[in-house]
Amino acid sequence: ASRKDGSVLVLQETDRSILVVHPTDPIQFTTIPLTSLKGYPAAAELLVGNPSNKGPEGITVDPESGRVFVGIEGQPRLLMVVSPELDEIVEIIPLSRDAGFISERVDDDELDLSGLAWTPSSRSLWIVSDKGRQIFVYNPESKSVKSISLTFTVDGKQKEVKHPEGIALDETRGLLYILTDDAKKSRLYVFNIPKF
Incomplete structure (x- = not known):
């Protein structure tokens, strides 16, 4: 995730950390463990039973406010809102079934999140789910969720990503990019951004 100052967050x-890649010559790195952030104890209480392979999975930045969003993959699914200074978790949002994170493909405990993207125009997070094969468009201010199935048509047949x-997302060109992780079948899909 890129920031206004030219740094990149990985x-x-x-x-379970954020690596800050600084645009210096030579390039410098700073590692910020999530456990070091002010407010982490509240997250730790929610993550007591969180398996090591269900940790932080997606990161994006709201360039206007500088807020950083970190998605926790599952058990439980969480969204952490981190301060622009990367020193505090300012909000923890459960991405639960009750909040609208529902899939017809998998049970609630199997539904994950894989990646995040921020759209300045709608001030929303686009959250992709591997197991759900869908995108959740989440507005953190209104706490509203919309769902988009990841499907496409080939020779008249509907297929899933x-x-x-x-x-x-490239809002200027109206394009949505989805990258898959499927060994030799991995692909980059390009869609027109769906209209709501």
């Missing part, structure tokens, strides 16, 4: 799932892991 989420490291295994050690399998193993979607990454998401990006």
